[in-house]
Amino acid sequence: MKRMKRGRGASRRVLSFGRRVLMGCVALALLVAGVWSSWSDAQHVVLSKGREHGTLTVASCAEGVCTGPYAPEGPGGPRDGMRIEESVAVKKGERFAVVRKPDTDELVRTGTAGLLYAWVPLGGALLLASVVIGGGLRLTRTGWGAAVAGGALLLASFLAL
Known part of the structure; x- marks a missing residue:
């Protein structure tokens, strides 16, 4: 009887680990896509010299x-x-x-408005990733932090324009 419980516990740990790895990869992919999309315009504003x-x-x-x-x-x-x-x-x-x-x-x-507008895709990616971080990875504080950062970036760019 104990062996069956150990086997189930081990498989649960493996599944939990696999879920966390998969959700981490999804969150990372969302953030990388947001940075990649933003950088195409942001590089010209940030490195304008x-x-x-x-x-x-x-x-x-x-x-x-x-x-x-x-x-x-x-x-x-x-x-x-x-x-x-x-x-x-x-x-x-x-x-x-x-x-x-x-x-x-x-x-x-250029300027503050241009810089914030260039990073809008990253703000959206942060909002999307926050759901994966908070729900999929069960890191609720980190998920809320990502959501607040993404929302603040989107709101700041809207107000600056």
Whole structure:
């Protein structure tokens, strides 16, 4: 009789360990995807030294992209055809400080608002991972911490824009 209980206890431990490893991998995958997605824009804001800076005046927005005349700092005159991803608070005629992605016609907003907006995918990933951390890994305090951090990042970027 004791052997059967030991066998069940050992299998429970193995299953529990396997569940924790699987949930840890899911949470890690969500966070890595959030950082990866955010870094594509954030790198141009965080590491903007040596990149072309300027000002974009929004002329029109369609299909999630805004365009308008771009006035770079330093040599070179204004250019048309530059585009920036449309955010929640873009109005026609508004001016933004931007940095140009190298070898493209895409611009990224700079400053605090641009930095927070670039990290929005990480905020969403933190919210998703918090459910896995709190429920799947049963680390409720850590899960709540991830949820609060993700929510704060999303709220701060919304208010900054």
